[in-house]
Structure formats: C-alpha cells, structure tokens
Amino acid sequence: MNLKAQLRRTERRRKLEAVALVAPLFVFLAVFFLAPIGLMLVRSVDNSELPSVMPDTASALRAWDGAGLPPEDVFAAFARELAAGQRDRSLSGVAKRLTYEIPNMRSVLFATARGLPDAPDGTWRQTLAARNPAWSEPETWAVMRRAAAPVTPYYLLAAVDREIDASGSVVRVSADRAIYVDIFARTFWIAAVVTVWCLALGYPLAYKLASLPPRVSNLLMILVLLPFWTSILVRTGAWVVLLQREGPINETLQWIGLIGEPVQLVYNRVGVYVAMVHILLPFMVLPLYSVMRGISPAYVRAATSLGATPFTAFRRVYLPQTIPGIGAGCLLVFILGVGYYITPALVGGAGDQMVSYFVAFFTNQTINWGMAAALGSVLLLATLLLYWVYARLVGVDRMRMG
C-alpha cells in the first residue's frame, strides 16, 4: 500500500471520528428542534380537516369553478359524506374547520346531518337548501371550497389580522376581531423594555463584579446565580406575594408614608416588567461579566494618564470593548423575553398577555392547532428578521455569549 492511500485512510478515519462525535448532537437537534419547527410551519398551512373526512366532496369542490352555487354532484357527494360522518362521528373536525370562517356552521352542519334522508327530495341541492338556508348561500360554498384545498393561507392571514373576503381578495378583519398585530407589537415592546432595563441594571453590576478581586466577586456571583437556578414559577409566585395590594412592598411604602393607598403593582404591566427583568437579568450579567473580565484595567489607566476625563475614558476606551458582551446580553434577553408565557400569565392583566399566551390558548383550550402554529411561525419569522437586523448593526462575530 502506498503512502498516499494510507494517508487517505487515516484522514477518512479522522473525519469519521469527528462525525461520530458530532452526530449525537446533530441527530438530537434534527429530531427535537428542526423537525418540530418544520412540522409547525406545515401545520400553519395544513387544511386536511375536510378532505380527510369528505374526500369525494373535496375533489368535487376542487373541480368546481367557484362561481355561484356548485353543481349537483358536489351537493350529492356532500350529502352522502355528511350522513356517513354523522354516523361515525367524524364530523366534528369538519365542523371546527368551517366554524373558523362562518361562526354558526357547527349548528348548521349538525342540524343538516341529523336525520338526513338517504335519497334526495328532488335534487340534493333543493333538499339541503330546504333543511337549512345556509346551503343556498354562495358564500357558504365559497368557504367550503376553500376548506377543500389541501393547504390554506387562512391561519397565517388570521395571525396578522387579515382574511380572504367573498371576492377572494385579502382584506383586514373587522376591528372587533383584529388583535394579533397589536399583540405582536406588544410582545416585542415588552421584550425591548425588559432588555433596556436589564442592560441598565446589569451593566454596572457586571462592571463591579469584574473589577472586584476574584474571591469577593465569586461570592457576589452566587447572589446572581442563586435566583437563576430557582424555578421561574417559584420566582414569579414570589413576586405575586411581594407585589400584591396587601403585600410587603405596598405595606412598607405605606408605613414609611410614601403612599396613602396601596398601589396596583401586580396583574398589570408593572408586575410583568418587574418579574421579567428579575428573571432575565442573569442572562445580561453573565456575558457582560465574561467580556469585562478580559479587559485589562491598564487601557483605562492609560487613557486617563493621557488626559482623558473618566467619562471620556469610559466612553471611548472601555465601552467599545464591552460591545460584544452588550450585544450578546441584549440578544439573549430579547429573544428569551419574546417567548415569555408563564410570567405574564401569572403577574400580568388581560392586556399584558404576549403571543405565547395565545399559542397556549389555541393549543390547550380550543385545539386550533393551525392558529397556534401560524402565530408561532409569524413570531419565529419576526424574531429571525429582528436578529438579522441586529446582527447587521452589532455584528455576529462581535458577540460573545460568555
């Protein structure tokens, strides 16, 4: 065997070893991270409720041009599959899908299906229309036709307060139903405010920690890490106790005479900010601390010895060197903040709930997974977009996570 081949073999073995070392993490990421995200994206356009229960109706509807009322074969297929669905109790999925677009479709569907005759009285079109006037409305059938397509933009549009109207164009939903754009704006606003507070509180703290001798700073670091290791639920619960009307904070403020009446600190935005800043603060302190530890005090000393005021020395020498820590800390806090659910749910009021609350609401309460997935997808997209802008401004290579 020549040297070259031997070399190649060793090279290959090395590569295999490297791959084998990375493979478990890679498989883990693919199975538990990438696949669920992909499934979520698919879910947000999935429209299989009607086609899976009423396959013939769905294909007949797809063949129809969508003008006026559909032809008799659509009515016939629909009547047959409606009766079958009523018998094996599979109608609920279809009913649920249709109610999203026409609120009373559940009762229409079940009332029509109850005791539907085997043979039509005249045509099926007449029979169904006689059982419920909704079946002679072109709009009902336009919705049915949209529900028969394999994919739908319905959920993604609804997640940004848009819908498709009778003429097929995308329009804003009516004001009493439009909430999600506001909720996205609110979510990003809360996360941004929390990030700014964390930076304002975390920067001096990290600076102090970094400039103390290691023995003292390690001790103080435990004070940062101890709450960090405590369950979020416990910490949020503790804030409810502290902030409530007759809680220690209100009582102390009243006792020292700062306020006459208890102030509302919880079940509103104040509570959300306080609890979230407390929980997310370590994510700001740790990257800042690790960056600041690496900055030699000689630079600032040199600047002052050359005549810079302390403020100038800080602004022109120290601050620029901490940018990687600021960048990483802000990014961590902001992205974690955007996904918050438990804390606003427990210490916020009805007007302080973030996107995650509605994802949970659709997942657990109404089981509208399409809507939950669409909200999640829009949140993911918006976060990626913000990350991209942010990385452009700060520079990803200049971030240090700690």
Added chain:
Amino acid sequence: MASAVGGAEARDLTVTSWGGSYQDAQREVYFQPFMSQTGTKLVEDSWNGGVGALRAKVEGGNADWDVVQVEAEELVLGCEEGLFEELDWAALGGRDKFIPAAVHDCGVGAIVWTTLITYDGAKLKDGPKSWADFWDVQKFPGKRGLRRGPKYTLEFALMADGVEPSQVYQLLGTDAGVDRAFKKLDQIKPHMVWWEAGAQPLQLLASGEVAMTSAYNARVTAANKSDNRDFRIVWPGGVYAVDSWVILRDSPNREAGMDLIAFMSDPTRQKDLPPKVPYGVTAKEATALVDPAVLPIMPTESGNLAVGLELDTEFWVANVERLTERFNAWIGQ
C-alpha cells in the same frame, strides 16, 4: 411518564374534577369510600374546563382520564362529537331517579352549582346586592374579579345593565344584545382581574386584591369554613347550571368508570356532599335526605332558585366559539 410505558390497558381508573375544596369534599364523600369498598385503585386529576381539552385527550389518542366532570355545554358538544361513551342508564337506576336537567345520553348530573357575587363581609359592611352594584366602582371602590371567558360574563353584564334575568338569553341571541353586553363590560374593564381556576377568586378576595368577585357558591362556604372568613354570598343574579359525569370514549376502564358513576349517583351518598360543599344534588331522593341546616346555602333551595338564572346550554353550544373569539379580541385590545 412511567404509566405511559405500560400502555392504556395498564392504567388505573382516573377521575378528573375541578380541584380545590370541591374535589377535597368529593374525595371524602365519593372517591375514598369507593376505593375502600370496591378495592379499585382510583387516581385523581383536576382541570379548568374547555371542550378543547377533551378533544385533545380523545383525539390525541392517549387519553389518560376516564371519568370526567364536565359543564353543561361541554356535555352537549362532546356527546355530539363522540368524545364520550354513552351511559348505561339501567345501571344507574333509570332516568326517573334524577332531576330532569341531570339526564343525558352521555352524562349524569353531579351537582347543581351557582356562579354568583361574593365579597368580604369583614371589609364591606354594606355590600353589593346586585350586578348593578358590582359595576358601581364609585359606591364600592376596588378591583373586580370575573372568570375569564364570555360565558357568565355576558349574562352578568346584561343584568348589570338592568336586563331582567328572564330576558337575558333572548337579548344575547341578537347582535344588538351582544354589543350591549360588551359595551357594559367596557365600563368595568379597567377594574378587572380575570381568574381561570375555581380556587382563584377566593384567594384574590382573601388577599384584598379584589373588593368583590364572581365565584362558585360552595367555594365561598368552604373558604369561610376552612380559613375563618366572612365572605358573603349574593344570590340575586347568580347563574346556576348542572355539571355532569361523563366517561371519555374508548376508555380502557369503562366498566370501573360506570361503577364509580353509579356509586356517586346513589342518593344515600349524595346526601353527604352538601354539608361539605353546599352544591345542589341531582338524585331526586337525595335532597330530602340532606341535613336541613345546609338547605339555605344550596342553589336548589327554592328562594335561591327564584332569584337566579338558569344557564342556557343550547345558547352556549351554538355560540361559544364565536363569542370566545370576540371576547378574546375585546380583552386583548
């Protein structure tokens, strides 16, 4: 997690109710005696309602609940959708044994309960008497608590706006009526704390967070008893409804579940529930057996029934999705 490995067949009979002091009482009156008498192992869980949660359990394919206590419209919706097993009424002693509102193909009534106003008698000497008072933040300063969701909330809003209980559902059936309810809710929105679990309103009241709140009648009594409180009940304008026991579809413990439901439907057992939690009972004979001292604080007492409003299940079955959507938009704005 360990139980999931064994598969559905190996699971113990699981009963799911509404938690808190109510489930504590059920445990004493029904669950513990059932276990000791039949030797069946019984596991408990609790939930906060919503037909969606049941859909997820049954359609998700690994339902870990068997017997569940559901609210009236969950019973109707779930039965229509095939989420529940049909009950064996012969084993329960026939339909005539129960009050009419407690009889359904898929469920048997567990209790009659009322959602009503409660306030702390220790803090408010001359408390609210009606929903109009509940809305009056000038006369009674402080926050208000209501259950998050359109059901009950819209009824209360209309009664606060001066609508007679008998007219409430007629009005809610129209768009103008719903608009009127939401308009009335706008007035109180800045003063609201919304609760979701049945034990929450009493905690809010106890901690002084709210001056008055809606709550389930028996929870108020339980809080007075266990925490030595002076929470007062306002019967006028309370909305009463029947909760029912159901068995989830394809439950591997169907037989044991039926046994448990039959056990809990026995009048001689039901009579022991009201002294612990004063909800009305559903077996006709049971009410006569209940300790007369408890009767005045039960929703089924005739005077209390007369000033209340019966929840219109049909209305909510037809409208719950639409009004929940509107309510969520309203609350989020």
